[in-house]
Amino acid sequence: DTKKYKNPIMLSTTDGVGTKLMIAQELGIYDTVGIDLVAMSVNDLIVCGAAPQTFLDYIACGKIHEEVLHQLIKGVVEGCEQAECTLAGGETAEMPDVYGSDDFDLAGFAVGIVDRDKMLPRKKNIKKGDIILGLPSAGIHSNGLSLARKVIDKKDKAGRRELLKPTKIYVKELKKLIAKDNIEAAAHITGGGLTGNLIRTLPKTVKPVFDTTAWEVPEIFKKIQKNGGIDPVEMERVFNMGIGIAMVVKKNNVDDVLSFAKRSKIAIRVIGEIVNG
Structure with missing residues (x-):
């Protein structure tokens, strides 16, 4: 959008949510860590002045549990709505040789755009x-x-x-x-x-x-x-x-x-x- 951005720069970030996943597992509550996943990447973009445009997620697990997966994605969707960005896609990898049947990990990737002369910090x-x-x-x-x-x-x-x-x-x-x-x-x-x-x-x-x-x-x-x-x-x-x-x-x-x-x-x-x- 050349009307909005005169000299656009594309920035990208990736992050996870770490040990928070273990607390989600212990409590059996999975619908909020997806929000965390989005937050960790989009907050890193916006402090550079870059408005988040798209987000992608990667979910790795030992066994796909449909309800857990649904709750995780629900959180990601909510996070993207809060961040005013598009959930462009993602990948779910079932790897029983790598993870236990109830174990999983999340990674998120976000892309943002900022005008070169609006980049932070100055x-x-x-x-x-x-x-x-x-x-x-x-x-x-x-x-x-x-x-x-x-x-x-x-x-x-x-x-x-x-x-x-x-x-x-x-x-x-x-x-x-x-x-x-x-x-x-x-x-x-x-x-x-x-x-x-x-x-x-x-x-x-x-x-x-x-x-x-x-x-x-x-x-x-x-x-x-x-x-x-x-x-x-x-x-x-x-x-x-x-x-x-x-x-x-x-x-x-x-x-x-x-x-x-x-x-x-x-x-x-x-x-x-x-x-x-």
Whole structure:
């Protein structure tokens, strides 16, 4: 679409949902991990400014269980609807020599398009004094599940179900925010936490500093930390701690972004600033 894109760049991503599959198996709940699968790829696209266009899935299993497969695909379809992209196809591979009869794995692939001059991050623009804004996460999302699974007891069904809450898909919100041309960088907060993910979008001369009192940490993280006796630094390295997307904005643009977000009913808050590295 040359009217929409003057100099289009195609970006692609691939990802899975890791240990979250094991929790889905334990609880017998399969209709949400498909949403996670889509989220992990499309969120990585949209933080580069690329609007997701198509998604494909790959399901590998020891034996095809029709109802489980139906639930998995149902989640993928829901995820694609949330991400405003097309489910272009997929592959289901039955491999009894590789997987147990109840075992399966998922992989997702997404393609997006962005105009070359709209690509993020814009590292040259990022300087000391810029402000970091955050969009809240829906919970643990799809990272840190190996650790969380060890410390949330199997008997704690409510806690285990909380771990299955799907990863939030930020495509609609970020499309609106990025279109205002006020965002210098954005990061999808996955493994590595806030600092580990945002720092990759910044020039080497600066670093992010977060005000961890600026948002309420969801209860699930408090429970994980308490049950496992986990060091706060390790918690911040492994988990999103309540922030799913972090964005860098010029100080003089912050009020515009916040007021636009309020009008658009997008939950957003100031969570830190950029300082000299």
